Each structure stands twice: as structure tokens, then as C-alpha cells.
Amino acid sequence: xxxxxxxxxxxxxxxxxxxxxxxxxxxxxxxxxxxxxxxxxxxxxxxxxxxxxxxxxxxxxxxxxxxxxxxxxxxxxxxxxxxxxxxxxxxxxxxxxxxxxxxxxxxxxxxxxxxxxxxxxxxxxxxxxxxxxxxxxxxxxxxxxxxxxxxxxxxxxxxxxxxxxxxxxxxxxxxxxxxxxxxxxxxxxxxxxxxxxxxxxxxxxxxxxxxxxxxxxxxxxxxxxxxxxxxxxxxxxxxxxxxxxxxxxxxxxxxxxxxxxxxxxxxxxxxxxxxxxxxxxxxxxxxxxxxxxxxxxxxxxxxxxxxxxxxxxxxxxxxxxxxxxxxxxxxxxxxxxxxxxxxxxxxxxxxxxxxxxxxxxxxxxxxxxxxxxxxx
Amino acid sequence: xxxxxxxxxxxxxxxxxxxxxxxxxxxxxxxxxxxxxxxxxxxxxxxxxxxxxxxxxxxxxxxxxxxxxxxxxxxxxxxxxxxxx
Ligand SMILES: Cc1cc2nc3c(=O)[nH]c(=O)nc-3n(C[C@H](O)[C@H](O)[C@H](O)COP(=O)(O)OP(=O)(O)OC[C@H]3O[C@@H](n4cnc5c(N)ncnc54)[C@H](O)[C@@H]3O)c2cc1C
Numbered sequence: 001x002x003x004x005x006x007x008x009x010x011x012x013x014x015x016x017x018x019x020x021x022x023x024x025x026x027x028x029x030x031x032x033x034x035x036x037x038x039x040x041x042x043x044x045x046x047x048x049x050x051x052x053x054x055x056x057x058x059x060x061x062x063x064x065x066x067x068x069x070x071x072x073x074x075x076x077x078x079x080x081x082x083x084x085x086x087x088x089x090x091x092x093x094x095x096x097x098x099x100x101x102x103x104x105x106x107x108x109x110x111x112x113x114x115x116x117x118x119x120x121x122x123x124x125x126x127x128x129x130x131x132x133x134x135x136x137x138x139x140x141x142x143x144x145x146x147x148x149x150x151x152x153x154x155x156x157x158x159x160x161x162x163x164x165x166x167x168x169x170x171x172x173x174x175x176x177x178x179x180x181x182x183x184x185x186x187x188x189x190x191x192x193x194x195x196x197x198x199x200x201x202x203x204x205x206x207x208x209x210x211x212x213x214x215x216x217x218x219x220x221x222x223x224x225x226x227x228x229x230x231x232x233x234x235x236x237x238x239x240x241x242x243x244x245x246x247x248x249x250x251x252x253x254x255x256x257x258x259x260x261x262x263x264x265x266x267x268x269x270x271x272x273x274x275x276x277x278x279x280x281x282x283x284x285x286x287x288x289x290x291x292x293x294x295x296x297x298x299x300x301x302x303x304x305x306x307x308x309x310x311x312x313x314x315x316x317x318x319x320x321x322x323x324x325x326x327x328x329x330x331x332x333x334x335x336x337x338x339x340x341x342x343x344x345x346x347x348x349x350x351x352x353x354x355x356x357x358x359x360x361x362x363x364x365x366x367x368x369x370x371x372x373x374x375x376x
Numbered sequence: 377x378x379x380x381x382x383x384x385x386x387x388x389x390x391x392x393x394x395x396x397x398x399x400x401x402x403x404x405x406x407x408x409x410x411x412x413x414x415x416x417x418x419x420x421x422x423x424x425x426x427x428x429x430x431x432x433x434x435x436x437x438x439x440x441x442x443x444x445x446x447x448x449x450x451x452x453x454x455x456x457x458x459x460x461x
Contacts, residue, residue, distance in 0.1 A: 100433055221433050227413040228420070228436060235417070304425040306393070306418035368414060 003295060005067070012068040016075035019048055020083075025344075028080040032347050035193050037082060037200040042161065046116020050087065054095050054236075055114035059106070061094075066301040070243040070294055077247025078254075081351035082200035084247070086119070088240040088359075089157045092233040093120035093166045096177070100220040100229055105179065109164060118163035122237070123153040123180075123206055124230060131364050134226045138169040138208060140176060142215065147171075147178065148186070149211040159204025160191050166219065167208070168230055174223035175230065178213050186211035197350035235309050237359045238316040239301065243294050245319035245355050249287045252323075252330035252348050256283065259334055259343075270333065279329045286322040293318055310372050317365035320355035327352040382427070383448045389422050390444065401445040406438055416441070423447065429454040 005013065023044050031038055045051055053069050055061020064072065069091075076084035094113045097105055112118040129136045138151025149169050159165070165180045165187075180187060192203040220229045260271035260280065270276045293315035300308035327349040331338035338345050356362045383401065391398050394410045405411050411419075419441055420431045429451060440450040 102433075221436055224433075224436050227416050231413050231417050304421055306389075306421040306425070308421065309414055309418055371412075372414065 003292070005071075009065070009068050009071060012064065013071040013075065016050070016072045017078075019050070020075045020079040024076065024079040024083050028083070029341060029344060029347065032080070032082065032199045033341065035195070035199045037086070037158075037161070037202050039161075041083065042086065042116065042119065045083070045086070049114075051090050051116035051119070052094070052114030053087070054091050055098065055110055059110035059114045061110075061114040066239070066298045067295070070239065070298045073240045073243035074247035074250065074291075074294075077244030078251040079247070080200075081244060081248060081348070081354065082198050082202075084240070084244040085157050085198055085201045088237050088244065089122045090116075090120045091240060092122045092237045093164065095236050096166055096219060096229055096233045097179070099232060100177070102216075104216065105219065109179065113164070119158055119161050120164045120166065121156050121159045121162035121204075122233060123156045123159070123165045123167045125155050126152060127154050131361055133168075133230065134175055136168055136170065136175065138167070140169040140171045140178065140213075142171075145215050147213045147215060147218070149178065149180070149208040149213055151208050153206040153208070155192065156204045156206055157198075158202045159189055159206060160202035162204075165206065166229075166233070167206070167213075168225050169208075171222050175226035176222050177219040177225035177229040179217040179219055180208075180211065180213050181217075184211050184213060197352075197354040199350075234359060235312055239294075239297060239312045241355060241359045242290075242297065242312065242315035242319040245316070245323035245352070246287065246291045246294055248323045248348050248352055248355070249283070249290060249319075249326040252327045252345055253280075253283045253287055255343065255345050256280065256330045256333045259337075263335075276333065279333060283326045283329055286326050290315070290319040290322045310369065313360070313365050313368045316359060317362060317369060320352075320362060320365075323348075323352040323355050379448050379452060382451055383444055385426060386447045386451075387444045389426070390419075393418065399444055402443050404442050406442050419447070423451060427451045427455065429458065 023041060049062050052061035053064045053072055056063045073084055073087060076087055097109050113120055124133050126136050126138060138149060140147040140149050163182045167178045167180045168175055169178060186209045188207040190205045192205055195203060260276055261269060263270045297308060297311040297315040300311050327345060330345040331349045334343055334345055337343050387398050390405065393415060423429065424431055439446060441447055
């Protein structure tokens with residue numbers, strides 16, 4: 001067994017880190033405060049090819065291996081959870097089109113998504129349907145050459161900017177996936193703002209009032225939207241979030257290490273106090289453990305192992321809780337400064353709590369892991 | 377090619393993940409309520425990885441995955457199609 005990045009993976013990692021340090025970190029505090037993700041940042045991410053991480057080269061993508069994709073999410077997570085969340089939802093949709101799309105659907109949407117010319121959003125949750133996601137109430141009716149979609153979707157990350165939505169609706173009572181373009185007749189997009197964490201994730205509510213969707217935009221097969229399309233996408237999203245949590249915790253650790261080497265109390269640097277050392281040790285152990293769970297999930301994903309789904313759930317479960325713990329410790333170490341907007345740990349701390357809610361909350365991961373482990 | 381090794385691999389995969397005794401060849405794992413959506417996806421990943429076939433949208437029919445024999449038949453058809461192309 002060998003846990004070591006390949007030269008290519010290391011090169012990818014350095015490229016992503018350099019981009020995030022240059023383009024994202026210097027202004028993350030400012031756009032988080034305003035709650036508006038900068039258009040030019042999304043464009044820069046697209047130009048750098050970062051939004052086509054999982055698309056094959058033939059569609060203009062980077063065709064990253066799953067470990068490199070993880071490292072990309074870690075690099076973004078270390079800088080800003082809102083920017084990382086764009087990677088997450090965009091790739092969930094891109095990967096869904098790649099996995100379940102017809103040749104015509106792939107040709108139509110993948111090049112634009114891979115280039116970041118069009119952003120994508122994943123629309124599953126509804127006002128009355130969250131963790132119990134398959135209880136959704138939005139429904140579709142076939143009317144000649146198109147479907148009419150009725151209902152609403154809530155908390156849709158980057159819904160304010162997306163050009164393409166992957167929308168789940170019941171067709172004859174069974175969950176089915178549809179690709180819905182912005183501007184479709186009967187679709188209204190309303191901003192949800194302000195949020196307490198991931199403040200620049202451009203959340204939106206979608207109102208589907210007889211929204212007209214061409215019949216050719218059904219993704220996968222009727223009735224298989226939950227079992228296959230949504231679950232595969234959520235698995236992908238969990239993987240992205242799990243790595244993003246490693247990055248978030250890593251960012252908090254780095255900020256804390258810098259702070260304890262600068263701040264003096266009781267005549268000594270903070271790092272010389274044993275209770276601070278204990279906190280730092282727990283942070284280091286947590287970050288390492290979360291990263292190793294991600295590496296394992298990534299390895300299993302890369303080789304197509306069926307155990308990848310559970311390993312990913314575990315990585316997200318532990319990673320999200322760890323991000324909340326580590327960011328809480330980072331705020332503690334920073335004292336009052338941790339509550340000011342000058343230090344990024346406050347933003348990370350708010351964002352970390354979101355990680356325990358999205359892509360299957362901590363309780364939902366416990367159910368998945370507990371059931372699968374205790375079955376039989 | 378004999379179907380026996382294929383069936384054996386499928387049976388042991390299902391038994392391992394469903395934590396049941398070895399299943400009868402025709403025992404319906406969906407009807408028995410053994411499969412949740414997590415496992416449905418795992419079966420697809422298993423078939424693709426183990427037998428080097430691609431599960432397409434049109435293949436996603438319960439009849440292809442409901443038992444050891446159904447999966448073995450599906451794999452044989454996919455491999456035959458692959459060999460013919
Ligand atoms: C910032 C942000 C971005 C989001 N982006 C998207 C997006 O892009 N697309 C999308 O579709 N959705 C998105 N969501 C919605 C998210 O997926 C849901 O919030 C999540 O699924 C939880 O649903 P809920 O909020 O309705 O909580 P509920 O399901 O009502 O749960 C409330 C609480 O009860 C717990 N709970 C629920 N069921 C059980 C149970 N059986 N046993 C024990 N505890 C349980 C939950 O863990 C939670 O703690 C986003 C949410 C946020 C906050």
C-alpha cells in the first residue's frame with residue numbers, strides 16, 4: 001500500500017492552490033460580506049478549466065482523476081466554501097449529464113459546462129422536502145412534445161447564476177430528472193439572501209409554474225431519477241464537500257498556527273501554553289484523519305469499487321463534523337480577533353456548520369453508515 | 377464461456393453486501409426488500425467493474441438486476457454484444 005500523490009496529481013494540486021491563493025483568498029472576505037459572488041471570479045474559474053474538472057478532454061474538460069478532483073476541492077475549500085460550492089453543484093450536474101445523458105444531450109451541454117460558459121445547479125430540495133428528498137412534491141406532466149413542471153425548489157446553490165438546472169420531479173408518481181434551461185417559460189428564479197454561512201453561494205428558490213421542458217430534456221429514464229441520477233450526483237457532491245471540509249479545516253489550522261506564533265499572553269507565545277498545544281494537536285489529528293478518509297474514498301471511486309459510496313459517506317460525515325470542530329477551535333484560539341471579520345476563521349466557522357446540513361446532513365450520513373454497517 | 381464463475385462472483389457479492397446466506401439463483405432481491413437505493417447503485421458499480429461492461433440507461437431495468445441469474449444473464453448479453461462489435 002502506498003499513499004503518495006503522482007507527479008501529475010502534485011502538479012494539479014499546486015496549480016489549484018496557486019489559483020485559489022491568487023484569485024479567491026484575497027477577496028473572499030469582501031464578497032462573503034456582500035453576499036454576491038463576483039462574476040469575474042466565476043469566469044476566471046471557467047477560463048482556468050476548473051469548471052470542467054470531470055469532463056473528458058473531447059468536451060473541453062480537464063478529465064481529472066478522482067484524487068486530483070479531490071485536491072481541487074480541498075484547495076478551494078481552504079480559500080472559500082462558497083467558491084467550492086460552485087465546483088460541487090456544477091460538477092454534480094456535469095457528471096450526471098456525462099453518466100446518464102444521451103449522445104445529443106452530451107453534445108449539447110457538456111462543452112458549455114466544461115468551459116464554464118454556462119453554470120449548472122442541482123435542484124432537489126423543496127420547501128417541504130429536505131432530508132426525505134424523495135418525498136418531493138414537484139411533478140411533471142407530458143403534454144405532446146414537452147413536459148410541464150409544477151412545484152418549487154428551495155436552497156438551490158448558485159441558482160441565481162445558473163444557466164442549466166437539474167430538476168427532480170415526480171412523473172407518474174416516480175422521481176425523474178429533467179434538464180431545465182434558464183429562461184424556460186414558466187420558470188422563475190428568486191434570490192434567497194442573506195444566509196448565515198456560504199453567504200456568496202447565490203442561493204435561489206425556483207418556481208415552476210407549468211414550466212415547459214422539451215421531452216428530449218428528460219435525463220436518464222423515467223422513474224429512475226432518485227435511485228440512479230440523484231444518488232449518483234449526491235455521491236459526487238458528498239465527495240466534493242468532504243474534500244472541501246478538509247480544505248476548510250486546513251485553512252483554519254494554518255491560520256491558528258500563524259496566530260499562536262504571534263500572540264503573547266502571560267509572558268509567553270500562545271504556542272507555549274499546553275492547553276493551546278492540546279487544541280492544536282486535536283486540529284492536526286482531525287485534519288489528517290479527514291484527509292485520509294477522503295483519499296480512501298477517492299481511491300475506491302477511481303477504481304469503480306462499489307464500496308466507494310459508503311466510503312464517501314463516511315468521509316463526508318467525519319469531514320463535516322471535523323470542519324465544525326476545527327473551525328470552532330480556530331475561533332477560540334483567535335480570541336476576540338476570531339470574531340472580527342479581519343481573520344477568515346470566523347467565515348470558515350460559519351461555513352463549516354453548513355457542511356453538516358448539505359448533501360445529506362450528519363444525521364442522514366449516520367443513518368446510511370449505521371444501516372449499511374449493521375445490516376444483516 | 378461458462379456462466380458458473382460469473383454467477384459465483386455475483387452470488388458472493390450479493391451475499392457479502394446483503395449479509396445473507398448465499399442466495400438462490402432466482403431469488404428476487406428487490407421483492408425480498410433487500411435492496412435500497414444505495415445498494416442499487418452499488419450493484420451497477422460492481423457489474424461495471426467486475427465484468428468490464430458499461431451499464432447504459434436502457435439497461436437500468438429491474439429485470440436485469442433482480443437476481444443472481446438475472447444479473448448473470450445481463451452480463452452475458454452485454455459481453456456478447458461487446459465481442460460482436
Ligand atoms: C447553504 C445551503 C446550500 C444548499 N444547496 C442546495 C442545492 O444546491 N440543491 C438542493 O437541492 N438543496 C440544497 N440545500 C438544501 C439541503 O440539501 C437541505 O437543507 C438538507 O437536505 C436538509 O434538509 P432540511 O433543511 O429541509 O432539513 P430537514 O430535513 O427538515 O431536517 C431538519 C433536521 O432534522 C434532521 N433529520 C431529518 N430526518 C431525520 C431522521 N430521519 N432522523 C434523525 N434526524 C433527522 C436533520 O439532520 C436536520 O438536523 C442547501 C442548503 C443550504 C443550507
